[in-house]
Amino acid sequence: MHKSSILTAIVTFAAALALHAQDEIIVGEFASLTGGSASFGQSSHKGTQLAIEELNAAGGVLGKKFKLITEDDQSLAGQPATIARKLISQDKIIALLGEVASSKSLEAAPICQQSKVPMISPASTNPKVTEVGDYIFRICFIDPFQGTVMSKFALGKGFKKVAVLTDVKQDYAVGLAEFFTKHFTANGGVITKEQKYSTGDKDFKGQLTSLKASKPDAIFVPGYYGEVALIARQAKQLGIKVPLLGGDGWVGDSLLKVAGNALDGSFYSSHFSDEDKTPVVQEFVKKYKAKFGGVPDDMAALGYDSAMILADAIKRAGGTDAAKLRDALAATKNFKGITGMITIDEKRNASKSAVIMTIENAAMKFMQTVAP
Numbered sequence: 001m002h003k004s005s006i007l008t009a010i011v012t013f014a015a016a017l018a019l020h021a022q023d024e025i026i027v028g029e030f031a032s033l034t035g036g037s038a039s040f041g042q043s044s045h046k047g048t049q050l051a052i053e054e055l056n057a058a059g060g061v062l063g064k065k066f067k068l069i070t071e072d073d074q075s076l077a078g079q080p081a082t083i084a085r086k087l088i089s090q091d092k093i094i095a096l097l098g099e100v101a102s103s104k105s106l107e108a109a110p111i112c113q114q115s116k117v118p119m120i121s122p123a124s125t126n127p128k129v130t131e132v133g134d135y136i137f138r139i140c141f142i143d144p145f146q147g148t149v150m151s152k153f154a155l156g157k158g159f160k161k162v163a164v165l166t167d168v169k170q171d172y173a174v175g176l177a178e179f180f181t182k183h184f185t186a187n188g189g190v191i192t193k194e195q196k197y198s199t200g201d202k203d204f205k206g207q208l209t210s211l212k213a214s215k216p217d218a219i220f221v222p223g224y225y226g227e228v229a230l231i232a233r234q235a236k237q238l239g240i241k242v243p244l245l246g247g248d249g250w251v252g253d254s255l256l257k258v259a260g261n262a263l264d265g266s267f268y269s270s271h272f273s274d275e276d277k278t279p280v281v282q283e284f285v286k287k288y289k290a291k292f293g294g295v296p297d298d299m300a301a302l303g304y305d306s307a308m309i310l311a312d313a314i315k316r317a318g319g320t321d322a323a324k325l326r327d328a329l330a331a332t333k334n335f336k337g338i339t340g341m342i343t344i345d346e347k348r349n350a351s352k353s354a355v356i357m358t359i360e361n362a363a364m365k366f367m368q369t370v371a372p
């Protein structure tokens with residue numbers, strides 16, 4: 001081939017690629033698909049994927065289809081920042097979906113804010129996440145609410161003395177312990193003892209022995225499922241009979257596989273239950289089962305809602321211009337999500353109901369819904 005015709009071919013090809021890219025709405029996603037909190041990322045990604053596929057099957061929005069680019073942060077600190085930079089500068093994403101864990105969202109948020117790329121966390125509940133700036137949103141409730149819900153529940157159960165065991169490596173756990181304690185002690189409860197651990201620890205016997213000696217009515221463990229499962233087993237081995245209390249971080253498919261019956265009689269708060277009889281929830285459960293073969297958990301439902309809310313905002317913004325998209329996201333009102341009615345407030349958080357779950361015979365059971 002002649003040199004100039006090769007050049008023409010290359011230019012034509014590049015132009016075709018560019019044109020194609022313009023036809024698509026490129027959305028980034030970062031998730032812990034592997035590593036210590038793989039259950040979080042696997043689930044949120046499945047939910048997000050399902051939403052994107054549904055949107056595309058219906059023709060996309062404004063005549064354009066979505067292209068989802070997903071990166072695995074391997075549950076490792078440091079990865080979210082690298083990934084956010086790559087997705088923004090290389091892939092030219094118009095928005096970033098993620099993460100589940102608050103510490104991970106907190107790493108990516110400043111980069112999105114600086115680049116004015118809207119970020120939507122499906123499930124990070126620590127208040128600091130959206131405080132990073134006006135381009136950072138979440139579609140879930142925040143931990144001052146979740147902590148209050150569990151404190152009220154504990155007091156209602158007659159638990160007056162509670163011990164606390166916190167994962168100090170997670171902003172989520174540190175925050176939730178603080179908000180629980182604040183409400184609990186302001187309403188007549190007593191914290192008998194506090195102990196700490198770090199993500200990845202395997203032996204909690206020292207901390208548990210000290211907590212047991214403080215004679216609590218219950219132990220609040222606002223950590224993630226991996227460590228909580230081991231904590232529950234070791235608590236049983238040490239003869240601790242009081243219930244454990246926790247938050248949404250307990251949700252993970254290996255929690256009960258590892259804990260077995262050790263969490264029977266314990267309670268935690270979360271976002272969603274597949275036992276919810278609302279038609280939208282049951283329809284989602286059916287679609288999810290058909291595609292993935294299992295029951296969707298909280299992160300799956302939240303991942304789905306995050307993508308659907310983004311699509312809704314793009315439609316209302318009339319395109320993907322960053323400032324317009326930001327404004328449209330901020331104006332989200334009464335969006336009927338799988339995880340409830342979603343209205344974004346002036347701090348870019350969602351005010352939503354929580355669910356309280358219990359564990360019976362090594363299975364999670366829905367107890368009640370608590371409105372904000």
Ligand code: PHE
Nearest residue numbers: 101102123124125172248249
């Ligand atoms: N809320 C947790 C956090 O902020 C993450 C989480 C959400 C975990 C939902 C499980 C289910 O880190």
